Amino acid sequence: MxxxxxxxxxxxxxxxEDFASVGLPASGQGGSVVVLDGVTxxxxxxxxxxxxxxxxxxxxxxxxxxxxxxxxxPLVDALSRAIARTAEAHASTCDLSHPRAPQATVxxxxxxxxxxxxxxxxxSALLVExxxxxxxxxxxxxxxxLPRSALATAALVxxxxxxxxxxxxxxxxxxxxxxxxxxxxxxxxxxxxxxxLTDGATRWVERFEEGDWTDCFHLVRKEGPQALVDRVRMLxxxxxxxxxxxxxxxxxxxxxxxxxx
Numbered sequence: 187m188x189x190x191x192x193x194x195x196x197x198x199x200x201x202x203e204d205f206a207s208v209g210l211p212a213s214g215q216g217g218s219v220v221v222l223d224g225v226t227x228x229x230x231x232x233x234x235x236x237x238x239x240x241x242x243x244x245x246x247x248x249x250x251x252x253x254x255x256x257x258x259x260p261l262v263d264a265l266s267r268a269i270a271r272t273a274e275a276h277a278s279t280c281d282l283s284h285p286r287a288p289q290a291t292v293x294x295x296x297x298x299x300x301x302x303x304x305x306x307x308x309x310s311a312l313l314v315e316x317x318x319x320x321x322x323x324x325x326x327x328x329x330x331x332l333p334r335s336a337l338a339t340a341a342l343v344x345x346x347x348x349x350x351x352x353x354x355x356x357x358x359x360x361x362x363x364x365x366x367x368x369x370x371x372x373x374x375x376x377x378x379x380x381x382x383l384t385d386g387a388t389r390w391v392e393r394f395e396e397g398d399w400t401d402c403f404h405l406v407r408k409e410g411p412q413a414l415v416d417r418v419r420m421l422x423x424x425x426x427x428x429x430x431x432x433x434x435x436x437x438x439x440x441x442x443x444x445x446x447x
Contacts, residue, residue, distance in 0.1 A: 187217075188446040192411035194419075196386060196437035203238040204384050204441040205246030205290070209254040216298040218253035219443050222246045222290040223310050223384035225356055228340040233284025236276055241288030244272045245357060253296050261294050261305040265357065265364040273359040282359035285344040289358035292367065293382040297447070302377045307367040308356045311388050313381045313403045314372065321400040326368045329354040330392075379446040381406050386440030387414055393430050394421045411442035 195202035203224030210217040222245060224238035234241075248268035256264060273282055280287065291308035304324055306312050312324040332354070337343055347353030355366040381403055385392070391402050396417070406414050418440055425431050 188444070190411050190444045191442070192415050193441040194415050194439070196435060196439045201237065201239045202439050203242060203290075204386070204439045205242040206382075206441045206443050207246060207250040208443060208445065209250045211254045211257075216257060216296065217445075218250065218294065218296040219380070219382050219445055220246050220250045220253065221293040221310060221382040221384060221441055221443055222249075222357075223308075223386070223439065223441070224288070224290045227286045227288075230286075231284070232286040232288065233281030234276065234287050235279050236288060238288050238290075241272065242290050244275055245269065245290060248272055249292070249294060253294060257296070257298065260369075261296060261303050262364045262367060262369055265292060265294065265305060265307070265367065266361040269357055269359065269364065270361040273361070277359075285348055287358050289349075289356040291384070292357050295380055295382065295445075297374060297377070300374055302372045302374055302380070303370070304372070305364075305367045305369045307363070308354060309385045309388075311383045311385075311399075313383070313399055314377055315379045315403055315407075316376055317378045321403045323399040324368060324370070326354075374447075377447065379403075379407065379444070381411075381445075382441075382443045383414075384439065384441040386438035387411075387418060387442045389418050389438070389440075390414060390421070393434070394418070394425075395430075396421070406442060406444050407446070411444050414442050415440045 189208050205222040207220045222242045224242040248271045252264040291310040293310045294305045296303045306326045
């Protein structure tokens, strides 16, 4: 098995809000990948005393442990338990009902000798390659399908779309949101390799249109996760007219995890 991971903050002066892990149980049977993209809050209060990196470390750590230690518990239930555990850690000090309480996108994949399970919540991505070389993206595209006018301001998004029916969902403090994730299971024989990416890395496809998901996957497999992050950074620096970035951040935290069976 080959595993590679790259994670880089968008700004060297700010903490990386992404989280990534590869869990390999001592039994040697199976394993898991967990990737979170912490949601950067706007200026102003979030109702919480803790930072986004604190939250992603707690939630990601809990989810990694649960996916490995409880292999028979479905990923949806593992995420639900991880959210509940994380919320309990700061419910007494923070207002977890605040729409901008710390939150994150989630990608999780877990494999056994028989199956590969997957879960995607919000706008990170999971790419799966079959033995015949076909690359399939597993995406939660609810945010991408919303009209730009609905995303005009952070206040509008928070009041009408964030973690609301008809909008999009992230992992914050409500364990039931796990049921909103895109999930499924594949036969292990159908999977040769997989890659999990936060949206800072998916920019190569979704913002800069340098290639499709298959091209992106082949780049990661051939040159490694860091090569994709480096390509994105080069494209961001070159987009001085913001033709591709628009209102988006110049640089975003970018994480890529690659697993080859």
